[in-house]
Amino acid sequence: xxxxxxxxxxxxxxxxxxxxxxxxxxxxxxxxxxxxxxxxxxxxxxxxxxxxxxxxxxxxxxxxxxxxxxxxxxxxxxxxxxxxxxxxxxxxxxxxxxxxxxxxxxxxxxxxxxxxxxxxxxxxxxxxxxxxxxxxxxxxxxxxxxxxxxxxxxxxxxxxxxxxxxxxxxxxxxxxxxxxxxxxxxxxxxxxxxxxxxxxxxxxxxxxxxxxxxxxxxxxxxxxxxxxxxxxxxxxxxxxxxxxxxxxxxxxxxxxxxxxxxxxxxxxxxxxxxxxxxxxxxxxxxxxxxxxxxxxxxxxxxx
Amino acid sequence: xxxxxxxxxxxxxxxxxxxxxxxxxxxxxxxxxxxxxxxxxxxxxxxxxxxxxxxxxxxxxxxxxxxxxxxxxxxxxxxxxxxxxxxxxxxxxxxxxxxxxxxxxxxxxxxxxxxxxxxxxxxxxxxxxxxxxxxxxxxxxxxxxxxxxxxxxxxxxxxxxxxxxxxxxxxxxxxxxxxxxxxxxxxxxxxxxxxxxxxxxxxxxxxxxxxxxxxxxxxxxxxxxxxxxxxxxxxxxxxxxxxxxxxxxxxxxxxxxxxxxxxxxxxxxxxxxxxxxxxxxxxxxxxxxxxxxxxxxxxxxxxxxxxxxxxxxxxxxxxxxxxxxxxxxxxxxxxxxxxxxxxxxx
Amino acid sequence: xxxxxxxxxxxxxxxxxxxxxxxxxxxxxxxxxxxxxxxxxxxxxxxxxxxxxxxxxxxxxxxxxxxxxxxxxxxxxxxxxxxxxxxxxxxxxxxxxxxxxxxxxxxxxxxxxxxxxxxxxxxxxxxxxxxxxxxxxxxxxxxxxxxxxxxxxxxxxxxxxxxxxxxxxxxxxxxxxxxxxxxxxxxxxxxxxxxxxxxxxxxxxxxxxxxxxxxxxxxxxx
Numbered sequence: 001x002x003x004x005x006x007x008x009x010x011x012x013x014x015x016x017x018x019x020x021x022x023x024x025x026x027x028x029x030x031x032x033x034x035x036x037x038x039x040x041x042x043x044x045x046x047x048x049x050x051x052x053x054x055x056x057x058x059x060x061x062x063x064x065x066x067x068x069x070x071x072x073x074x075x076x077x078x079x080x081x082x083x084x085x086x087x088x089x090x091x092x093x094x095x096x097x098x099x100x101x102x103x104x105x106x107x108x109x110x111x112x113x114x115x116x117x118x119x120x121x122x123x124x125x126x127x128x129x130x131x132x133x134x135x136x137x138x139x140x141x142x143x144x145x146x147x148x149x150x151x152x153x154x155x156x157x158x159x160x161x162x163x164x165x166x167x168x169x170x171x172x173x174x175x176x177x178x179x180x181x182x183x184x185x186x187x188x189x190x191x192x193x194x195x196x197x198x199x200x201x202x203x204x205x206x207x208x209x210x211x212x213x214x215x216x217x218x219x220x221x222x223x224x225x226x227x228x229x230x231x232x233x234x235x236x237x238x239x240x241x242x243x244x245x246x247x248x249x250x251x252x253x254x255x256x257x258x259x260x261x262x263x264x265x266x267x268x269x270x271x272x273x274x275x276x277x278x279x280x281x282x283x284x285x286x287x288x289x290x291x292x293x294x295x296x297x298x299x300x301x302x303x
Numbered sequence: 304x305x306x307x308x309x310x311x312x313x314x315x316x317x318x319x320x321x322x323x324x325x326x327x328x329x330x331x332x333x334x335x336x337x338x339x340x341x342x343x344x345x346x347x348x349x350x351x352x353x354x355x356x357x358x359x360x361x362x363x364x365x366x367x368x369x370x371x372x373x374x375x376x377x378x379x380x381x382x383x384x385x386x387x388x389x390x391x392x393x394x395x396x397x398x399x400x401x402x403x404x405x406x407x408x409x410x411x412x413x414x415x416x417x418x419x420x421x422x423x424x425x426x427x428x429x430x431x432x433x434x435x436x437x438x439x440x441x442x443x444x445x446x447x448x449x450x451x452x453x454x455x456x457x458x459x460x461x462x463x464x465x466x467x468x469x470x471x472x473x474x475x476x477x478x479x480x481x482x483x484x485x486x487x488x489x490x491x492x493x494x495x496x497x498x499x500x501x502x503x504x505x506x507x508x509x510x511x512x513x514x515x516x517x518x519x520x521x522x523x524x525x526x527x528x529x530x531x532x533x534x535x536x537x538x539x540x541x542x543x544x545x546x547x548x549x550x551x552x553x554x555x556x557x558x559x560x561x562x563x564x565x566x567x568x569x570x571x572x573x574x575x576x577x578x579x580x581x582x583x584x585x586x587x588x589x590x591x592x593x594x595x596x597x598x599x600x601x602x603x604x605x606x607x608x609x610x611x612x613x614x615x616x617x618x619x620x621x622x623x624x625x626x627x628x629x630x631x632x633x634x635x636x637x638x639x640x641x642x643x644x645x646x647x648x649x
Numbered sequence: 650x651x652x653x654x655x656x657x658x659x660x661x662x663x664x665x666x667x668x669x670x671x672x673x674x675x676x677x678x679x680x681x682x683x684x685x686x687x688x689x690x691x692x693x694x695x696x697x698x699x700x701x702x703x704x705x706x707x708x709x710x711x712x713x714x715x716x717x718x719x720x721x722x723x724x725x726x727x728x729x730x731x732x733x734x735x736x737x738x739x740x741x742x743x744x745x746x747x748x749x750x751x752x753x754x755x756x757x758x759x760x761x762x763x764x765x766x767x768x769x770x771x772x773x774x775x776x777x778x779x780x781x782x783x784x785x786x787x788x789x790x791x792x793x794x795x796x797x798x799x800x801x802x803x804x805x806x807x808x809x810x811x812x813x814x815x816x817x818x819x820x821x822x823x824x825x826x827x828x829x830x831x832x833x834x835x836x837x838x839x840x841x842x843x844x845x846x847x848x849x850x851x852x853x854x855x856x857x858x859x860x861x862x863x864x865x866x867x868x869x870x871x
Binding site: 070071072073074076077080097098099100101102103104 | 347353372373374387388389390391392394434451453462499502503505506507
């Protein structure tokens, strides 16, 4: 009690007023900095840019759509352990509201074009896959299949990792340019394919092609079908209504559709092509090979 | 005091700086006026400091629920001793003493207390899952119930799930069951619970920047940033204030020291009186024993020996009282922090 | 045994004045000193014991000139040669009878406490008929028993001179006689000399000689 004031003065001297403070910034002490990503395209872009200088983790299981992940503790702890958390933005990761993560570690890779986010008007909830019910309302979030946007996202990743490892700035820059070239190449190929046939009506099995359609000026109408599930009578009737005013000859699918769906569509004179947004890790190949395959598939729809 | 020293700046709504600091640093139950999350963005955007939100408004079984972010744990150097860190909303990590007092460990649950006992219109308490226990830090963090900021907002009623009414098979909920009716007792929906079933449906309403906080612990990146940041709060029109806990607590301690000085003066007077009384007792006792002294002198004891005898007696008394004193001082010293906390800080 | 000549004593304040031109007590003699209160009887005993020193003149005890010895030697001489018996017994309340008897041995280096001394203390107590009271404290003793204990204490160092200051003053008549007899027996047994101050004229017949202190005030020699 008697020495209270002296103790305090001593502490002041020892700690200083701001001395202690920087310790709060400490992240994980590992050999390599760690970056956690919220979907596969970000994982691919990041890995391309950082090489082996940064550890890239993607804590969401490969069998679910990362946009509708129901967070579980281990996955969240993995995100917590990262120095930087790369997010897709456009309300892609709805689970962010339900977990304990540091906002200051998060980087919204689509922030650069947030003024151009697309607001979806339809307000339907539906159920598919193991993740339960979900709704496509609010902002469209499949931003990266507009490859110009993908380049901007990759650029945001480059900036984030450069901040993390400034000494690798040049290396990251070179890698980014190579990635940018690949993405521009995809962009140019699609442009070539759709050129002069942009107005051709097209169907999408799922409303995930908004940015794609906007970028390449395509005329796409969406239904809410799942590749692995054969649509019911009501859904077919709905489709038949749509094609009356939107006479599409092709439907784009997120994944390989059920053979019965293909057959029934063909009976209506509609062909099926797959354009996989590759939100999660593909079974074969990587982002680039999947996208090249997508572009290849798209050719038949615009012949 | 060391907590005030290690907390550089606190931002909160203008008002009692002491309430703000006590609530932010020691989770005092006098909750100051609340601020909004917008301030967090303002500080973050300034690039001058790291804002750590603290929302210490609710309680669970007598312990303060502290809604914050992971930065808080890193800033305070709090380590998980058992279990794991917060991951999902609805989870809680307990301070060591709170866990001990409540007898809870990872896997148990803790229900938040209603803000007032008659809060009929308020939201249901939240059943929180205990996922971790912090290592003891010998600060007020030991007595806190930590949750994610979002969990604190759920307790406030800002976030909820649409499947609040979980199909409950708990037989204790049923008051009366006949062929036509099942009557539920008051236990049904006594609290909200965030489970795997309704987690997906949990969501927040309203503008996040208007969500409320007790205060922001603000950690400037360097002392210059701290000064710049403080400069931004000098305007009398500003709704918020920025305070240095050291200054606030120092002001409080100044008062305590003032009281202490008075007490010291009283102790000094009492001390002098005690010494005089002791001298009087010795003098009287010597006078009473004058004959005895005379006797042993006549029996052949030298005056020096008599002086020695008397000195030895006094010495024995002094040694015994000193031992007693040191013993009592040691006890007081050992518990001085608790005593000070009980007396002045709680 | 005791020889005083041309002694003059003055208390510090100068108020009290004692003059003893000539005073002698022979060996083995039992002498009583009487006189009114304040006549200087106790002062005389203190001068003989060397507790007080005279302004002028000499005091010799057993051929040693006490008055000219340095303090420490005078004290040692007193311890070895003079036993004191007081009117109020002057026992220490917090010591039992045995410890009171042995007390002089504990407070001076001039006396050595050993088994022989302890045995002698017990024998003395036996003689004084207080052997069964040795473990008692003064509070639990009668006046007679207290004075016996005090006499034991005075005799234990085997002094050649015993100074008794109103030794029977606080005792009832029966006890007076008993204590005086015990004192006389002890003096005889120890081949000691007794100089007793008393007020009690009934007891004077037992002494070899009686000195009236009135004389000294008038400057007479004895």
